[in-house]
Ligand SMILES: Nc1ncnc2c1ncn2[C@@H]1O[C@H](COP(=O)(O)OP(=O)(O)OP(=O)(O)O)[C@@H](O)[C@H]1O
């Protein structure tokens with residue numbers, strides 16, 4: 001029997017584990033797989049979590065996180081990477097150092113701070129480190145409504161606020177960095193703006209709108225979106241196309257969200273295989 005050598009783009013997720021399989025690393029790897037991108041991972045922490053919320057968080061040591069990133073990059077190599085839940089200052093400093101040292105390009109930073117269920121997913125003193133050390137190395141950052149409020153210092157209640165926040169965040173981080181764009185996500189908004197995102201790249205302010213999906217099962221939408229952007233960058237798409245296509249993907253996955261557990265279920269990553 002002859003074997004075929006298959007080449008495939010590689011993406012890395014640096015994120016926390018969600019035992020419920022709805023957010024974090026598990027979601028990232030499913031999203032990479034859907035896009036036919038080989039997924040690699042560096043676990044930052046282990047959450048005991050389900051559709052109702054986060055019960056417990058255990059951090060990895062920063063040395064363990066560094067070793068995972070090096071093991072992947074030095075042997076396999078990555079075309080794109082994303083960060084999710086980084087939890088504490090030590091881990092953020094370690095990840096930022098490795099991104100610089102290993103020259104990891106096409107970095108998507110999902111500045112995970114607060115979960116949809118209200119659980120705090122980062123230590124208070126770590127937010128400044130995230131802003132100073134990691135975010136400036138990102139090609140794009142993807143804050144949700146609450147993270148955008150923290151990063152911009154603005155209360156966000158309408159589309160105009162989202163637009164102003166995107167501009168403020170971009171201007172704050174682009175001074176000394178290579179960050180190309182900010183995407184403020186609207187899953188946490190209400191009314192007509194729910195599910196509407198705002199993109200700003202220093203020149204173009206765009207509103208990204210697909211269809212609004214009526215579902216309570218939205219756990220992990222942010223992780224899915226940032227992982228899909230990462231997969232698209234690994235596939236060689238330009239940043240804007242990567243974001244637009246990722247937005248379409250998350251909308252389709254939301255349309256097939258999974259009614260599991262007693263709380264907020266996850267999205268259906270492999271929707272073409274699911275029967276309505
Ligand atoms: N009901 C909805 N209908 C359509 N799109 C939605 C809906 N809810 C969220 N989205 C989209 O999902 C993506 C993720 O945004 P969201 O604001 O939910 O991120 P997040 O809060 O980081 O997600 P999570 O923390 O749940 O992983 C965005 O593109 C957003 O517009």
Ligand SMILES: Cc1ncc(COP(=O)(O)O)c(N)n1
Pocket residue numbers: 015016017018023024025047049084085112114115116117121218219220221222223
């Ligand atoms: C490990 C991990 N990473 C990220 C999130 C954010 O996702 P959500 O806001 O949907 O809970 C999470 N809950 N858990």
